[in-house]
Amino acid sequence: MEYRLSGKISEKAFYEMQRFNVRKTKLVFLLVFNLVILAVFLRDTADDSLFFWIFTAFFLLAFNFLLSFLMKYTLKIKSRKAYRSGKKLNGLPRQVHITAQEIQQNTSFSTMTITPDMVYKVAHNNNREIYIYLATNQILILSKDWLENGEWADFITFIKKNWEPKK
Known part of the structure; x- marks a missing residue:
């Protein structure tokens, strides 16, 4: 998926x-x-x-x-x-592509690739946003309004299954 x-x-x-x-x-x-x-x-x-x-x-x-x-x-x-x-950084449009193996975020001047082993923690805020922490001060924000394909509930389940760090 x-x-x-x-x-x-x-x-x-x-x-x-x-x-x-x-x-x-x-x-x-x-x-x-x-x-x-x-x-x-x-x-x-x-x-x-x-x-x-x-x-x-x-x-x-x-x-x-x-x-x-x-x-x-x-x-x-x-x-x-x-x-x-x-x-200038925060206001840039970004495209995020997520699979079970990687997250790729593209802006007009950079591309960032994240793998599951780089994730520190995953948090959900009021069922509208997902925060993927790479460190305590480096966070990838995924908003419900940004989702282009699929349902938000399925997306949350996908993130929990594939991206939350295993303890």
Whole structure:
């Protein structure tokens, strides 16, 4: 079986990839932050009143909301800046040809060939994109909108069977 995809990496797709990559780090950061804040609150206060616990819960929720918003906003700014710094590369139309033995990506100035043994990991984002990691900072994005032949569900099954690294 072989599949063909073609398209451009949009700024939105680039941002979604960045957001996908930092989701676990963000969760761990918020968890550790909350535990530290709770330990500080509980260590200095021996108040058992209902008002104290409601205030503490409200404060933590508000601060988490604010922190999450700031993290998302700064990621969006950094992602936009990174995308625009490589706009000539990211905005180029690319053709991707995938078989069980290789992935070949062509742009107007380069050709890249990937074999299954070069793949570090494969991740799926909201059933719209597949990320093939060659290293932690080198990713091949395959978008559902780019697929020229075949069904997306069959394509996902094909990628899982042939391209996910064997553990």
